Amino acid sequence: MIDIKYLRENLETLREALAQRNASIDLDAVVQIDATRRGVQHEMEQLRAEQNRASEEIARLKRDKQDASPQLEAMKSVSARIKELDDAVRTADAELEDRLLLIPNPPDASVPVGKDETDNREERTWGEPRTFDFEPRDHVDLGATLGILDFERAAKIAGSRFCLSRGAGARIERALINFFLDIHTREHGYEEVLPPFMANSDSLRGTGNLPKFKDDLFAIANEGKDLFLIPTAEVPVTNIFRDEILREDELPIKFAAYSPCFRSEAGSYGKDTRGMIRQHQFNKVELVKFTTPESSFEELENLTRDAERILQRLELPYRVMTLCTGDIAFAAAKTYDIEVWLPGQNAYREISSCSNYSDFQARRANIRFRRGKKPEFVHTINGSGLAVGRTVVAVLENYQQADGSVTIPQALRPYMDGAERIAPRT
């Protein structure tokens, strides 16, 4: 959430930043509501002060067994007026909050200005896309031949955009989860957490998924339940410290969490319908950091490198893109996308998105830390480390052989009972 004080004092800067994001927000209306609210609130507080003084007077008179009825009579109208003003303040407060919750995070100055994904900037590439002496197949073909990915039966069970993994397909998914968590906890210093896979609306508001992106979520249908399936472990993990004040010497706090992720994909009809690139449910290991404001951009660099290292260990070629102002997500101040090479699509595809949210989520979720007298908002950073389903896709497509079998990456073999390849079912 944007700081209302910042909005008041940097109106034109903010207007420009939001324009670069292609966001149309009526900032003047916000300023107007804020001014009205403060005016009414001030008037109300003056009256309350008067009421408090009178109350003390009345208490004193009663103690002394004196008549207080004139004071009581006089305060009746003051009390009524306070109630009116209080209602007005509440109304203005609610409207102000509604509007503030819909204002995106202004992009950091280092973010390239651009209108859409074509303006994203390539930061670096790693590895060489492999050249095939045969026509490489995509993971759907490979998965069918190998008998490890069954989309037809998944559709029977749950509908489109689900996958049923079998045998080595299920096994490699589990192997990757363990591999990711082991690297991040043993080598990168993250603490493993296993969070709830459902979260309430306060939590989703904290991370910025609500109120604006309700349609992207699956809500639990039970009557009266305020619960949603999490779209990413970022939601429960970021909310671990909601409404808490941390100590400076605890920071940075680094969590790695496995969770399934549930997304309605409401806005993506007809997009990536083939295979397991875009599913209603997928596994992911998420990295989440809580940092001081001055260290957050450095910590974003580190977190991105931590995610990249997984691809390096799996020897999968990738590139890192900085998202431009027009492509960056609602809550993020800066985002790097890591895109893995997929021979089946002859393209780089996103496998991790690493963002610095600055104090945007911390303000919404009220996550602070203390150094000196005043508590300050922390900065939050998170990124995939990595999306598991898409890693399966990348491994199958990059490690496929002419006979339809798939070699298992060296780093993964200890997690697969030493197996070296996945062979077609006979």
Added chain:
RNA sequence: GGAGAGGUGGCCGAGUGGUUGAAGGCGGCGGCCUCGAAAGCCGUUGUAUCGCUUGCGGUACCGCGAGUUCGAAUCUCGCCCUCUCCGCCA
């Protein structure tokens, strides 16, 4: 799902209509004492917001929301959450 108990400051824990932002304790910070430390003693120690601004003052906050009242941590109603017992259950 049924029955009961309870939600107060960083933590524990008093308070049951009127100097209560809230006793007391713990913890934190500063000081005294000491060669140093511990113990002991003294002092200090919430958050948010508004207004004049080295500082000071106002207002709000005792799970959340509504109500009664001149005045609510305290009384009434609704909701949420936690704990204990029973039932069901991986």
